[in-house]
Amino acid sequence: MKNLKEIRSSTFTGRKAVLVAFKEKSESETEEVVKELEFLSSTLYLRVIKEFIYSHNIIHPATYIGKGRLEEIKIYTDREKADFLIFGNELTPVQQRNIEDFLKIRVIDRTELILHIFGEHAKSREGKIQVELAQLSYILPRLTGYGISLSRIGGGLGTKGPGEMKLEVYRRRIKERMHRLKKEIEEIEKHREIIRMSRKRKNLPVVSAIGYTNVGKTSIINKMSSSELYVANKLFSTLDPATRGVYLGENRICLMTDTVGLLHNIPHHMIEAFKSTLEEVTFADLILCVYDISSPNMERQHNTIIDVLKLLSCEDKPKIDVYNKIDLLNQEELNILKNRYPDAVFISAYKGECLDILKERIKEVLYGNPVIA
Secondary structure (H helix, E strand, O other), X not given: OOOHHHHHHHHOXXXXXXXXXXXXXXXXXXXXXXXXXXXXXXXXXXXXXXEEEEOOOOOEOOOEOOHHHHHHHHHHHHHHOXXXXXXXXXXXXXXXXXXXXXXXXXXXXXXXXXXHHHHHHOOOHHHHHHHHXXXXXHHHHHOOOOOOOHHHOOXXXXXXXXXXXXHHHHHHXXXXXXXXXXXXXHHHHXXXXXXXXXXXXXXXXXEEEEEEOOOOHHHHHHHHHOOOOOXXXXXXXXXXXXXXXXXXXXXXXXXXXXXXXXXXXXXXXXXXXXXXXXXXXHHOOEEEEEEEOXXXXXXXXXXXXXXXXXHOOOOOOOEEEEEEXXXXXXXXXXXXXXXXXXXXXXXXXOOOEOHHHHHHHHXXXXXXXXXXX
16 A cells, blocks of 8 residues: 555656636735645645636536636646646535546645645644544545545555445445544543643643744744754644743743644634644643734734634633744835734744744733833
């Protein structure tokens, strides 16, 4: 059985991909959506050769987009010998199958694309369990009327080919596997609870960083704790929570926890699969809401964080807004944003700028120390 890396290498690396994205309310939002889809694709080492951007009209039950648009895409994919069509929205199994039948190339929707990335980046036992649970949750409703092969998502799931068992047996085995995975996650959560109780006895406050994927949460923790957690300019490079001690000065210490990165409109079953990781936030004494200040649409980041905090019932916990990557702005742009968000902390984890101010603010919230100007 090939592992996920081998599958990724043979399936995606260097292959030609055509993207289909849809216009948002504003030009900047559309640009953000297209850039995000490109980044997701490049994270799997796909070579994006064309983007088709369409306005949202009527969603066709059979193919999502109309025949005219499909014909336009087919002319291009045939001429350029494209390998994949990456669809920016989630498709139903029927839509996915019909588009593939028409184009004669592999079609991957946004959800499946993210699941492939999850599979690539999961390293720990817990991460792999959560990824497999998310993959199976995606596959299960797609079995009926489609006969989808489990190898679409990852032959690394330890499953056999679809011809070796009936659909009903497949469905039952997937449900049984999901049940076992949930039990394993429960055991991991019990172990985590023991660790939390130990921290509580030592009276160490916990700070959790939450934010979009690739905003720099891990880099911030590395700089503040002199650690070397894995950092990459890729989406979802952190799937496993990591906790490090941070010295705040004046004999004050806190524990800082990383969390899986967020993304706009992540399907609910994905959030459910990673809920045990995100629930680290629920036990935190303070939440760092981290934003990429260079992003053209920070409102989308903000709304996503708020939605997840509400899902976790953490919206009333103490929070500090942290705007990272100030090194990518000029001084005038930075001053405008500082005036707009007077209570936020502005830093550059990459250059180590203003992290002392962030430490002081954390110390103030956790220990009541005054902020040093």
